[in-house]
Amino acid sequence: MAYIELKDVDYVYPLAKEPALKNVTASFERGKFYGVIGENAGGKTTLCNLLRGLIPHFYKGKLTGEVLIDGEDIRTLNMDVLSTQMGYIFQNPFTQISGVKSSVFEEIALGMENLGVPKEEMIEKVFAIAELLNIEHLLQNNPNALSGGQRQKVAFASVIAMDTDTFVIDEPTSQLDPDGTAGIFEIIHKLKEQGKTIVLVEHKIDLLAEYADEVLVLKKGELLAKGRTSEVLSDFSLTEQGAMIPHTVSFYKEFKARGHEFSEVPITKESCVRQLGGMLKEREGEGSV
Numbered sequence: 001m002a003y004i005e006l007k008d009v010d011y012v013y014p015l016a017k018e019p020a021l022k023n024v025t026a027s028f029e030r031g032k033f034y035g036v037i038g039e040n041a042g043g044k045t046t047l048c049n050l051l052r053g054l055i056p057h058f059y060k061g062k063l064t065g066e067v068l069i070d071g072e073d074i075r076t077l078n079m080d081v082l083s084t085q086m087g088y089i090f091q092n093p094f095t096q097i098s099g100v101k102s103s104v105f106e107e108i109a110l111g112m113e114n115l116g117v118p119k120e121e122m123i124e125k126v127f128a129i130a131e132l133l134n135i136e137h138l139l140q141n142n143p144n145a146l147s148g149g150q151r152q153k154v155a156f157a158s159v160i161a162m163d164t165d166t167f168v169i170d171e172p173t174s175q176l177d178p179d180g181t182a183g184i185f186e187i188i189h190k191l192k193e194q195g196k197t198i199v200l201v202e203h204k205i206d207l208l209a210e211y212a213d214e215v216l217v218l219k220k221g222e223l224l225a226k227g228r229t230s231e232v233l234s235d236f237s238l239t240e241q242g243a244m245i246p247h248t249v250s251f252y253k254e255f256k257a258r259g260h261e262f263s264e265v266p267i268t269k270e271s272c273v274r275q276l277g278g279m280l281k282e283r284e285g286e287g288s289v
């Protein structure tokens with residue numbers, strides 16, 4: 001049995017005319033890393049809201065089809081129980097900051113406090129997570145006075161502190177510079193190595209290419225594609241539908257047009273460099289004959 005199963009899901013937000021998700025069927029397994037891409041208003045955040053149970057428990061609207069978590073209908077699942085299984089990092093970090101705590105330290109500890117984690121353990125964890133995210137220097141700051149990028153890191157820290165089995169993460173790096181972004185990806189990768197299930201909405205396709213097991217492409221509420229990262233990110237027909245492809249795949253296309261053959265479509269830099277190296281060696285070999 002799949003961990004999460006969506007069957008023919010349609011969802012219309014209250015007062016909206018068009019469905020935000022249309023006829024979506026997909027399943028998710030435990031311990032896998034899923035990347036979600038697609039153009040604006042494609043339904044990426046709506047999919048996150050659905051997986052986390054905010055649809056239908058918080059957003060009313062009209063949900064049809066089946067959403068099963070471990071075989072149980074999401075409509076019957078308790079939100080408090082779901083929140084202990086699934087951490088949700090919102091697209092807008094301003095929404096995530098609780099507004100009730102006066103320091104970043106307390107903000108990160110809030111979720112653990114609610115779970116009743118012993119104080120000593122909580123303090124240790126807050127320091128460890130702050131170090132992981134390079135935000136130790138912010139621990140005494142007021143969460144309401146942080147920049148967008150700082151908020152994004154604090155929001156991320158407060159959710160990973162809960163140590164849930166699953167993380168639904170909606171564009172966590174939109175406010176971050178390349179270093180900050182790489183740091184977040186490394187952490188997400190570590191979470192995956194710990195056996196966590198990850199659903200990540202992210203436009204930085206080159207990083208998804210490197211880390212995600214599967215990629216989903218949403219457009220206007222429809223699931224255009226779902227499959228192995230290497231297959232989806234090398235599917236040129238999807239670019240015509242507004243999906244992006246890794247830089248290495250565009251490079252491959254140009255190179256191929258000039259008559260150079262790769263043995264596989266390189267979706268990561270590593271694969272591209274390896275194959276180019278192979279081609280060069282072959283050339284040298286030919287030249288020396």
Ligand SMILES: Nc1ncnc2c1ncn2[C@@H]1O[C@H](COP(=O)(O)OP(=O)(O)OP(=O)(O)O)[C@@H](O)[C@H]1O
Pocket residue numbers: 013014016019020038039040041042043044045046047091
């Ligand atoms: N709370 C809401 N009430 C009504 N309509 C909504 C609400 N949230 C989203 N929508 C609509 O649902 C559709 C899908 O939106 P969603 O936010 O899921 O897209 P997205 O892929 O996350 O977009 P983005 O890349 O901009 O984050 C859009 O047409 C949007 O206007």
Ligand SMILES: [Mg+2]
Pocket residue numbers: 044045046091170
């Ligand atoms: Mg969104």
